[in-house]
Structure formats: C-alpha cells, structure tokens
Amino acid sequence: MPEDEEFNVTPWSVTGKVDYTKLMEKFGTQPIDLSLTSRIQEITGSEPHFMLRRGIFFTHRDLGWLLDQYASGNPFYLYTGRGPSDHTHIGHLVPWIFTRWLQEKFHVKLIFQLTDDEKFLFNDNLDLEKTHSLALDNALDIISLGFSEKDTEILIDSDNASILYPNALKIAKKITLSTVRASFGFEMDANIGMAFYTSIQAVPAVLESIRLGHNIPCLIPYGIDQDPHFRIARDVLPKLGYLKPASIMSIFIPPLSGVEGKMSSSDPNYAIFVTDSENTVRKKINKYAFSGGKTSVEEHKKFGGDPDIDVSYQWLRIMFEPDDTKLKKIREDYISGSLLSGELKAILIERVNKFLKRHQELREKAKDRLHLYLTSSHK
C-alpha cells in the first residue's frame, strides 16, 4: 500500500479500511441514489434488493442510461465473473446473489466468466489444470444460487479460447503496455500473460453483440476492485464500434478479522468457505469474528456495542439478514447493550449454517446439471 494512502484497491489485493466515497472519486464512478433505485422499482415492479437499499451495491456507471434503454424496449444482458483460485467463500457470493436477482427481475441473459487463465498467470503456485478444475468446482456454487438454466452461460476461459482469443486480439491491439502498467501497477518483471489478460476479461462485455451481429447493452455487476479492467474496457470498446458496458459495483465483504480489506482465501481462518462444516463455521465465527462489543458483559450492557466495526453485524447487513426490520432491531439492541456479542455471533452462526446447509445440498445436485450451463454446450 502506498504510504500516503489509508487503503489500496487493485484486482489482486485490497488493504486498509476502504473509504468508498474516496474510491468513487478516484475511480470516477457515480453513487446509486434514490432516483435510480426508484427507477429500478418502477421498471421491475419489485422492491429493490436489500443490497441496493443498504448501499452494498453503492456505485455505478451508466446505469440510468441502461434502464432508459431497457424501458424503451432495448434490453441488456448481464456479465460477471470469478477468478477460480480456491473454493468459493461467502464474500464471492455477495455480487452473485445480487446478479441472480437482476437476472430474475429483468429476465435477461447472463454470461458468467470463470478466469482460470488469469488465476494461473497471477499465481506462482497454481497450475492451469488446478485453476481449470477450480473453475468447474466454483461453477457448482454459481448454479446453486438459482441462476436460470435457460439464460445463463458459464464460460471457462481455457475451454473457450476459440471464442475469446480472436476477439481479445482486437481489444489488445488498442491497449498499450503503458496503460496496463498505469492501471494495474505492473512492473517490468510482470509476465507477458498478465499484460495481455485484461483483453480476455473485456470480451464477454461485447460477446452477445458479436453473436447477435448488432450492439446490445451490457451491465456488469462486480466488486469495485475489478474496476481497472472495466475502465480500460470502457475506453477501448467504443473504438471498435461497441457500446461502453454499464456497471454496478459492490463494497467488499470484510474478513472475520475486522472491517478492513476484503475476505480472501489466502487467510482461510478469516473466511467462511461454502464447503465449511457447521462446526467449522461455529468455531471460526466464535474465535475470529471481530467484535464491536465491550470487553465485559457488565460494560457491554452499560455502554452497548458498535455495529459499524462488528463483523458479525456487518455480515448480517451485507448478506445474511434480508429483512430490514429485523436488522434494525439487531442493530438497536446491540447499540443499547441488550444484545451481547456472543448472542450476535449466535444469530450469525445460525444464519450462515442454515444458508450453507441448503447451499451444500444444492451444490451436490448441481453436479449433474453443470453441462447445461457451460458455454461449450450452449453454442
């Protein structure tokens, strides 16, 4: 992290306590305000998803334009992705759950890119066979979230080079080494695959336009750390005659250790994986979840806890308590001191385990349906 900054966000690491207002300014994105969420409600006829209401998805580019297009009969498609470097953890699920809601409410197609090439190129310890097998593994978690079989295409990069590479070439020709160095902070010891890679990540943003033979808008939901890729894509794609993709970006789900950085597989104690057992979840949360409570029960009851730095509360807010009324009561009880840290953790443990029990069942069932989602079967 540069010394003059309190936080640093790149596609490969997030450090420090992220100031999302500053990040919007730095990246040049727009806040999602009430007029936009109202417009979504008006078009979909549904209450905006709690992740919108609570600012989990907090910023965007061209979302108003996209909604106007949709309302006037020009639909869009969704594109999101995942770099398969390990098993899925619950931090990954946040944008996926929201993306699934968007698909359901707008009745649109989704391309889900699994970038096994990226994770291979950027990790010394992973070979391509491993990242490819992780892509197939992670795909099960995507399917388990209920994405429409008919409208969802899971595209694994190394399996679909015949689609990706020729189109990536056209994008790559418009991107200089200077640009990727400035955008991603590469030094000259970066490998040449890393430099080329962003052009592969740009392809799904125009793939439906290529297939249809005419431009169709694209909306990309993603964690804000992926923004450098899509800033470049928005700069380059119009030069090739395509539309700029619109985007909607989320904050990060914090690790158990505290509300700094983002949950990461490289700190497995501080992440909950979708494959974790009930017991593991209980132990991790009880042992590691940073608490905003006081050090003794007496003090806590007297002065109350701070939900804004309490990871258990934040996880409920970001993902595990969709009901605003219930969340509000938890918050108030915690602040007042009537809800103890241990009790708050118990609520979270119950929610996480309930979610994972169902997810793990669906994940088993997804194995037989995987082939129905993969690009190779689609085309």
Added chain:
Amino acid sequence: MPEDEEFNVTPWSVTGKVDYTKLMEKFGTQPIDLSLTSRIQEITGSEPHFMLRRGIFFTHRDLGWLLDQYASGNPFYLYTGRGPSDHTHIGHLVPWIFTRWLQEKFHVKLIFQLTDDEKFLFNDNLDLEKTHSLALDNALDIISLGFSEKDTEILIDSDNASILYPNALKIAKKITLSTVRASFGFEMDANIGMAFYTSIQAVPAVLESIRLGHNIPCLIPYGIDQDPHFRIARDVLPKLGYLKPASIMSIFIPPLSGVEGKMSSSDPNYAIFVTDSENTVRKKINKYAFSGGKTSVEEHKKFGGDPDIDVSYQWLRIMFEPDDTKLKKIREDYISGSLLSGELKAILIERVNKFLKRHQELREKAKDRLHLYLTSSHK
C-alpha cells in the same frame, strides 16, 4: 537502425548490408560446416540441398544433436511459419523449399504455422479478417511446393486458439515484459498483444510433444530475423519440461534494389510476388534488378561484372539455379565480361517465369486440397 551498427535485424525489419558472421556471433548461433553437411548426406543418402552447399542455410543450433538423435532412432518433426501480411513473394519461398526438402529426405511431419494474429497485431493497416484471408491465400503457395499431404499440417493461429492459447499461457507465464522489451526492442507504446505474441509462436515447437504425451525433438528452419522468438523459446521451454528446439537458419533473399535488407512486400517494385505475370516479372527485373555490371558494354567486356553485388546473380545462387556447374559458369562468364548484365537478367527472367508458370498452375489446383492440410481437419 542504431547509428553504431551497419545493419539491423529484427523479426519485423531488416536494414543495411547484413554481415552474417557478425550476426551469428551476436545471436550466438553455430556455423554449418562440412562435417554437418556430410552427416546429413550420410543419414539421408542424398547430396545436401544446394541451399546447404552454398550457405543459404548457413547457421544452426543443436543440429548435430538432432541428427544424432535421428540416427539413433529418435526422429524429429519440422516446424516453420509465415506471417501473412500480403501475397507470398519469392523471398518467402526460400526457407519453404528447403523445408520441403528436409521433409522429403527425413520423412518427417511438418507443422506450418500461419500467424495471422501476429500480422494483425503488428500492422495498423490490417484487420484480422484480412490477415486470416491472407493466411488461406498463402497456404496455397505452401501446398504448391509439394509438401506431403499426409505429413503436413497448416495451422492458422486465429482458427486454432483452442490449441494455442492454453499452451501459450504456460509459456507466457515464464516470460517477463523486460525480456520481450530487450529481445524485440518494444517501447511502452507497444500494444499488449505484441508483448504476448511470442508465446503463441513458441507453441508449435512443443505441440507434437504435447500431443504424443512425450518429448520429440523439433527442428525449426527459418530466416535468421525470427531468431529472437526462438532464443526466448529455447530459454523457456526446458523450464516447462520440454526439449530445446533445434534450428537451422537462412540468409535473406535481397530485394531487386540491391544486396541490402531483405525482400519485402512493402516495397512491391523490388519484390516478385508468386502472383506476378510474366510481363510484370520481365519489367521488374529489367527495370529494378541492381546490376553488378559496368556502365557500358565496352567497359563490361573489358573489366567484367561483380556477381557478389548483382541481384540477378544472387537470386540464381539462392534459389533459381540449383546446378552448381551451370552457376559456376554464369559467375565466371560474368566476372570475365563475356556475360552481359542484360543477358544475366534474361537468364533470371526465364527461370523465374518458368518457376511461376508451374507454381501458378499448382496454386489453382491447391484450392481444392487446402482443407486436407488445415489443422482443423487433422485433429
């Protein structure tokens, strides 16, 4: 061209009068000596090709090792390539004719890579559709030279990304931006596709090993300007468990304008294209072929001409007069002054047009057989 050098050789341009001895030193390659040509004669039972006898193919890496392997029952395969930026000219045919001879004498497989991706990435004025269609066009010239249908695979990059890209990733991971900057002289305004490209050109050097599941030696014949690519490949491939490819490299066929640089499509007056008419060939050679003769017939008869700077003589030596005795007589007559420049040009014109007449007929017939050579039909 750097000011302190008399010539400069990169995969994209050759300038100045090339000193091939200096180039061998600079690139670290070995000369082809009599012991090597004798060994080839011994193994193949054929007189070495005139391009070997005359030093047109003049340098190599690990050719002795490759021949030893072959003699002890471990065969190799051939790999060469072409960047399809225009119609084929006769300068391109020199290494192809020699490669065909190698295939015939050693009875080995050839992978011929057509790098339409490269030519797209490196040329502002070419789109990928154009370089792809030129790849198909150039393939006809390859087929016309008589390569064995059974043992020859023509691999067009943009059609075969599913083979090339996943393997190129593994190579790319081992090559830094510093390496390609130093090897190819890229500046930071180079596009990211240019930086990545060398990993694509390395794949055919190991593709047969990948397919067979065990290492098989590879011999790459090429014009010496491609050497930076294969120096990198030889450095990287052993790190991935592959053999270093062996190589055999040719000098350049000079443009009509004189024995500097190399024949190039970008100076079409100074190149003979395989599609040129009899009349065009006659006009180009008569008008542009740099002569080593004297300015008047009288002077020429008195002092004689210089074959070493005479392009017509050089073209006969490099490609169009396989018979050493006939070539020697032409050389002696020219030096003595009994053979005039116009007469020398007439010999060349007759040879070139005879070659092209047959080539153009074969080229027409090759159209129906193209599909038999393309990788997509092979695999």
